[in-house]
Amino acid sequence: MRCSTSELAAHLGGELVGPDVGVEGASIDSRTLRPGQLYVPIVAERDGHAYIPAALDAGAPAYLTEQEPVGGTAIRVGDTAAAMLRLGVLARGRVGGAIGVTGSVGKTTTKDLLAGCLAARFRTAASERSFNNELGLPLTLFNAPEAARWAVLEMGARRAGDIERLAAVARPEVGIVTSVDMAHLEYMGDLDGVARVKGELVAALPASGLAVLNFDDPRVRGMASLSASPVLGYSVGGDADVRADDVTLDQDLRARFRLSSPWGQAEVRLGVHGLHQVPNALAAATVALWCGVPIETVAAALAQSKGSPWRMEVHHMPDGPLLVVDCYNAMPTSTEAGLRSLAALPGERKLALLGLMAELGDHSESEHRRIARVAEELGIEAVGYETPLYGEAYVTGAEEAVALLRTLGTGDAALVKGSRVTRLEDVVGAYLRHIENPIRAGNTPLP
DSSP states (O other), X not given: OEEEHHHHHHHHTOEEESOOOEEESEESOTTTOOTTOEEOOOBSSSBGGGGHHHHHHTTOSEEEESSOOOSSEEEEOSOHHHHHHHHHHXXXXXXXXXXXXXXXXXXXXHXXXXXXXXXXXXXXXXXXXXXXXXXHHHXXXXXXXXXXXXXXXXXXXXXXXXXXXXXXXXXXXXEEEOOOOXXXXXXXXXXXXXXXXXXXXXXXXXXXXXEEEETTSHHHHGGGGGOSSOEEEEEESSSSSEEEEEEEEOTTSEEEEEEEETTEEEEEEEEEXXXXXXXXXXXXXXXXXXXXXXXXXXXXXXXXXOOSTTSSEEEEOTTSOEEEEEOSOOOHHHHHHHHHHHXXXXXXXXXXXXXXXXXXXXXXXXXXXXXXXXXXXXXXEEEEESOSTTOSOEEOHHHHHHHHHTTOOTTOEEEEEOOGGGOHHHHHHHHHHTSSSOEEESSOOOO
16 A cells, blocks of 8 residues: 555544655564565564664655654654554555455465465455464555455454454455364353354454355354355355365375356365365355356466465475475364374375464363374374373474484375474474475475
């Protein structure tokens, strides 16, 4: 979004200090700021105001501030985080339409797949990585290209009211709910509490919009009663408006299926890996078809999309195992899905290096033990990373984890899976540095 600082100051009710200049987009990180972007310092664990000089050196023409300006062009406001939300409201008025995506599992991949489908026909903006909170969502809107027809916005939540607040900024016309699972139970209490929070997106939709719901999840299917808009359901092999039938999985964990919808049928081969990506692809296809993207174009876009880093990446290691990296996050449903994908691979020895599944509240111990039992039933050797919750077999630190992975050879397969707090990507990066010239299948190389 392009605008002047005088326009921003008026919208924010702030004080313009310095010459009136133009900005294009915004950033809250001086390290990744692009020249021309407005810098918005956020006060959190670190005070972003300390990095205003670095932002100016990086090419920011102006910045917001709660403090005394330190040169250049500033807009003084009472609260920079609150101002960020108001910037999102301003930017939303310049975007044709918004699509909200929420759910305990699958929302980021669904967002990525949908953005790819829509971009084949429309100018489209989408949340970067998992920018899904009160800072990431307005940043996505403010950084949307001029005259964007659609903005695909991931919406995360930890507490009641979070999605309602995001929806007030985004004003979504379309809402997708992918799942209700044991995410953030320590904040939401139980699965019904999670469902109530995710349902805030459906309740926010206008009568002229569309709710797209995973009919394979009973709690999500039940959200149809919250919607003032029409509802389209999707299902893998079940009774729904959009279906995936005859699903198969190849040796690189890519799914093939027949897509059936009110707009026709098409054969689909996904570019992302894992059987559990099929419902995410159905959600994306449902919205893209409703928006007017031809079904053949949708199928082609789904085949090309690689998704975000650290999500079901498949590495073919020379003289080593087939390595599946899915360490962006972990919850019981996604961890079990990862294990079942690993079990579907050929291989003499199958190893799962599993980090903590965070924020499960009182269910933490029982769910980790349950996942360990699932692994045992599937013939998978489960080893905890810096946690004994999966059982007696666990390693501590990246060095021990790499040593374990290096015991695997050709014909073996491994899964690396854990919540963000475990930083298992560091283990993967260290392991890959031990392997010369890895031959990869799929995604951007890891560090």
